Amino acid sequence: MKLGQLQIAALLVFSLASIGVIVAQNMTAENATANVTIPVPTPPVSDNATNETTPTPVPTPILSPTPVEKPNLDIQILYPQKITRNSLVTITANITNSGNAAAKNLAVNWKLPDNFTIITKQENCVNLEPNSACTSEITVQTSLSTKVGPNSVKLVVNYE
Numbered sequence: 001m002k003l004g005q006l007q008i009a010a011l012l013v014f015s016l017a018s019i020g021v022i023v024a025q026n027m028t029a030e031n032a033t034a035n036v037t038i039p040v041p042t043p044p045v046s047d048n049a050t051n052e053t054t055p056t057p058v059p060t061p062i063l064s065p066t067p068v069e070k071p072n073l074d075i076q077i078l079y080p081q082k083i084t085r086n087s088l089v090t091i092t093a094n095i096t097n098s099g100n101a102a103a104k105n106l107a108v109n110w111k112l113p114d115n116f117t118i119i120t121k122q123e124n125c126v127n128l129e130p131n132s133a134c135t136s137e138i139t140v141q142t143s144l145s146t147k148v149g150p151n152s153v154k155l156v157v158n159y160e
Contacts, residue, residue, distance in 0.1 A: 071128065072099030075155055085146045088119065088139055093155045095125060096133040103128040103159035108136045111154035115146040128159070 078092045091110075097103050106125040110118065123136035136155070 067100065069101035070099050071097050071101050071103035071130075071159060073097055073103060073128070073157055073159070075157065077153065077155060079153065083142060083151070085142050085148075086144050087142055089142060090137060090139050091153060092135060092137045094133055094135055095128065095157060097128040097130055100130050102130065105160045106134070107158040109156045109158070110136075110138055111156060112140065113147065113151040113153070115143040116151070116153075117141045117143075125157075 074096045076094045076096075078094070080089060083089050093108070095106075095108070104127050106128060108123055108125050110121075112118070117140065118138050119141050120139040121136070122138075123134065125134035125136055128134055
């Protein structure tokens with residue numbers, strides 16, 4: 001029987017030694033026993049070693065950029081299909097604010113070709129709130145010296 005106990009102890013020693021456990025054997029002729037000492041491992045001292053668990057990352061919410069409030073002016077110029085020399089012509093500009101902020105202190109400036117002269121100017125464009133429109137209308141006199149062919153009429157709108 002004692003021999004059987006010794007074999008078990010030897011197997012125990014082998015198994016524990018393979019995982020780094022210190023085994024101290026104390027055998028006498030009458031008593032075959034194996035004393036097993038299992039030390040509690042001390043973690044190495046290191047800046048990288050911690051006993052803390054890694055927290056589960058929390059997704060950062062994606063924030064939509066705050067829309068910039070600004071006016072967005074659309075200009076449509078209406079004019080007759082045919083303009084003759086030495087005549088009066090009415091040209092109208094429809095200005096629409098499709099932005100999300102008001103356009104304030106509008107300054108409407110017509111840029112006309114040579115030999116076009118503004119006779120009258122009517123407009124109701126001062127402040128233009130979002131989703132609103134205003135009109136600037138001019139009556140122009142052409143001269144006998146007006147260039148035949150395409151002529152360019154431009155409208156420049158400044159605002160705050």
